[in-house]
Amino acid sequence: MAQLVMTNAFVTVNGVDLSDHVKSVTLDLGFTMLNDTVMGDTFESNVAGIQTWSASIDFVQDWASSKVDQTLFPLLGAAAFTIVMQPVNTTEAATNPKYTGSAVLSSYNPLGSGSHGDLVITSAKFACAGALTKDITP
Numbered sequence: 001m002a003q004l005v006m007t008n009a010f011v012t013v014n015g016v017d018l019s020d021h022v023k024s025v026t027l028d029l030g031f032t033m034l035n036d037t038v039m040g041d042t043f044e045s046n047v048a049g050i051q052t053w054s055a056s057i058d059f060v061q062d063w064a065s066s067k068v069d070q071t072l073f074p075l076l077g078a079a080a081f082t083i084v085m086q087p088v089n090t091t092e093a094a095t096n097p098k099y100t101g102s103a104v105l106s107s108y109n110p111l112g113s114g115s116h117g118d119l120v121i122t123s124a125k126f127a128c129a130g131a132l133t134k135d136i137t138p
Contacts, residue, residue, distance in 0.1 A: 002095065010089040010098075011057060013126075014081040016071045019089055023058040023121055027085055027099060029132070053101060053132045054125065055083060061112055061120040072124055075105040080129035094136045102130030 010019050031048035038045075063069045075081060083103045092098035107125035114120060 004087060006087060008089045010084070010086040012082075012084045013071055014075060014083075016066055018059060018068060018071060021059045021062055021068050023060055024056075025058075025085055026056045027053065028055070029053045053128045054106075055085065055101075055103065056123065056125050058121050058123050061110070061122040068122060069110055072105060072108050072122075073110060076108050078105070080104050083126055091138045092135050093138055096136075098135045099132055100135065101128060101132035103127060104129045 008019075009022050009025050010017075011022050011025060012018065030052050032050050032052055033046040034049040036045050036047050037043075059068045061068050080102045081104075082100060084098060084100045086092060086096055086098045088096045090096060103126040105124060106127040107123070109123045112120040112122040
């Protein structure tokens with residue numbers, strides 16, 4: 001079994017490569033669950049509805065031009081944009097899939113959280129605004 005230690009993820013937000021500022025990235029895929037429980041059922045029952053996805057990314061904050069804040073701040077509450085994520089910053093392959101989706105920035109913490117002497121780590125949450133594709137073709 002191949003194992004991967006994540007040390008070089010690839011992330012672009014609205015066409016801006018922010019990979020060198022990524023501290024962590026999480027991509028969640030799922031379905032909206034629809035409750036179809038009816039009279040006589042003794043347990044709740046659900047069926048899968050439409051597919052959904054979201055992403056959470058922690059960045060080392062940077063307020064410089066074309067960096068984290070100048071890329072993310074204008075996207076908060078704005079129209080959908082493209083986000084691309086890969087486990088390794090190289091060509092996509094079966095062992096390094098590229099996920100591309102249409103997203104909206106649903107939450108952004110520009111000042112991050114931390115204490116005196118800590119790095120400013122900012123978190124951003126991206127909600128699906130359309131399909132997410134997986135590409136393994138180099």
